[in-house]
Amino acid sequence: MIATNKVAIYVRVSTISQAEEGYSIDEQINKLKAYCDIKDWSIYDVYSDGGFSGASTNRPALERLINDAMKKEFDTVIVYKLDRLSRSQKDTLYLIEEIFNKYDIAFYSLAENFDTSTAFGKAMVGILSVFAQLEREQIKERMLLGKLGRAKAGHSMMWTNPPFGYRISKGDKVVSINPVQSVIVKRIFSEYIAGKPISKILTDLDTEGHVGRSKPWSLTTIKDILKNPTYWGKIRYQGELYDGLHEPIISEEEFKLAQVELRRRQDETFSRTNNPRPFQSKYMLSGLLKCGYCGSTLRIYVAHKRKDGTYPPLKYQCANRFSKDTKKRCNSRQYDKSELEATIISKLNQLRLNNDIEVVTKPNINKDELKQEIQAIATKLNRLTDLYVDGIINRDDLQKRRLALENQKSILESELAIDHDELLTRRKQTILEELGRLNLIEGSYVEQTTIVRKVVKEILVKTGSIDLMLDI
Structure with a gap:
């Protein structure tokens, strides 16, 4: 051991709770400086990582310490406690063996009272690193158990x-x-x-x-x-x-x-x-047809192949027609796919010619709740300025949060300003324009399907009646 040591002090704290338990940056520095005074060691620099976890080596002060060690700017590194250097066994051994030992730098840990200049100290480093790693695994396990407890208690996981x-x-x-x-x-x-x-x-x-x-x-x-x-x-x-x-x-x-x-x-x-x-959707009316008796969806029914290798015409039938639950079973009949499609095209063409359209309105949105939401956003915007002035958030955070809130507020204000009667009028006109884009009767199946799926919201089917509900 050299007579006079040039010392690098390294300190770290990751959370407020650690600071409250006696691991604050200042307390670590004071204790380590006092120890250096007793030993008559000169302090080269203090490397401080505040708010960084010991689970990895991605810490600015530690990286600077490593760079200075490689330049041999000091010959001794001292920490208050081993886990201040790292909580990972792998990282601790890497720092000691690949950095400090390689460049002839002694390593001291004050709380555990050992140094790597002795054989006993080198053995203790390995043993204590194992326990530090074990502690970290236990913390992770407790966190997982805490999350499980939160879920079982019905609390949000978000x-x-x-x-x-x-x-x-x-x-x-x-x-x-x-x-x-x-x-x-x-x-x-x-x-x-x-x-x-x-x-x-x-x-x-x-x-x-x-x-x-x-x-x-x-x-x-x-x-x-x-x-x-x-x-x-x-x-x-x-x-x-x-x-x-x-x-x-x-x-x-x-x-x-x-x-x-x-x-x-x-x-x-x-x-x-x-x-x-x-x-x-493969077929023109897939997902649009509902049973007029029970309200269930009408689905395509594919019959068994005939003896000559052909299939019977495709049919639609109620999803509850053969339900295992006898209370839900529906006695409606099957409907020929081609006949339904031809009827819908005919009805749409008639609507176009007669200019007679009934549109399903969208769900009501409570305007009082919208106003409350807008007011809540305005309050959040005002608080953002206070957070910035108090130094709790920086300018970038301020701008990002303000932009997000202003966008949300703008969307809600736009919704509040919508005249739904006028909107219905525009939607009717849009439907007429869509229906007028081509000759529905003579158009191809793909063209007819495209128009139907753009303007039709739902089709209620009963024996002898078909009711169209349009929605754009």
């Missing part, structure tokens, strides 16, 4: 990004319903269960200005909503479902119906095209 339709405030354990977004969630489930394709749901939401969202919808986003059990009051953690304390947006029955419909469409598409994507 602290910053709750699912669309919900919101959560700082410190809350349970998400609350966002009144504007929840209307959209209910609508997505309702329309999908009724047979509407996801692609049509997406187009409609984007056409209306994707209310409640700051960016356009996607197929994946809508599909994720349909698969998320949070909406019927559940908490999902590591593949298991637990009862949540939050208020559900839809019923359990609606959620399970959506899962059945997701699987049905995927299986149907796969068997038809050998492609498991459930978002494309």
Whole structure:
């Protein structure tokens, strides 16, 4: 050991709780400086990492320490406690063996009272590093158990990004319903269960200005909503479902119906095209037809092959026609696919000629709740300035948060300003324009299908009657 040591002091703290327990940066520095004074060692520099975890070596002060060690700017490194250097056995041994020992730098840990200049110290480093690694694994295990306990207690597992339709405030354990977004969630489930394709749901939401969202919808986003059990009051953690304390947006029955419909469409598409994507419709009226007696979806029925190798004409029938549940069983008959399609084309053509259109309105949005939401956003915008002035957030955070809130506020204000009567008039005109783009009777099947799927929301079918509901 050299007579006079040139010392690099390294200190680290990762959390406020560590500071409160006596590991604060200042306390570590004071104790290490006092020890250096006793030893009559000169201090080259203090390397301080505040707010950095010991789980990795990606720390600015530690990186600077390593660079200076390679330049041999000092001959001794001292820390208050071994886990201040690292909580990883691998990283601790790397720093001591590949950096400090390689460049003839002694390493001291004050709390454990050892140094690497002795054989005993080198042995102790390995042993204590093992325990530091064990401690970290125990912390991780406790965190996982804490999350499991949170899920079992029904508390939200999302602290910053709750699912669309919900919101959560700082410190809350349970998400609350966002009144504007929840209307959209209910609508997505309702329309999908009724047979509407996801692609049509997406187009409609984007056409209306994707209310409640700051960016356009996607197929994946809508599909994720349909698969998320949070909406019927559940908490999902590591593949298991637990009862949540939050208020559900839809019923359990609606959620399970959506899962059945997701699987049905995927299986149907796969068997038809050998492609498991459930978002494309093969037939003109797929997903649009509903039974006028029980309200269930009409589905394509493919009969068995004839002896001559041909198939009988395709038919539509109610999904409940042969239901195992006798209470749900529907006695409606089958409907010829070609006849239904011809009837719909004829009806649409007649509507175009007569200029006679009835449009299904979109779900009501409570304007009082919209105003409350806008006021809440305005309050958040005012608080942002206070957070910036108090130094809690920086300028970049201020601008990002302000832009996001202003976009959301703008969307809600636009929705509030919409004259729905005028909107209905415009929608009627849009339908007439779509119907007038081609000769419906003489158009190709693909052209007819494109128009039908753009303007038709739902078709109720009974024996001897077909009712069209249009929606753009």
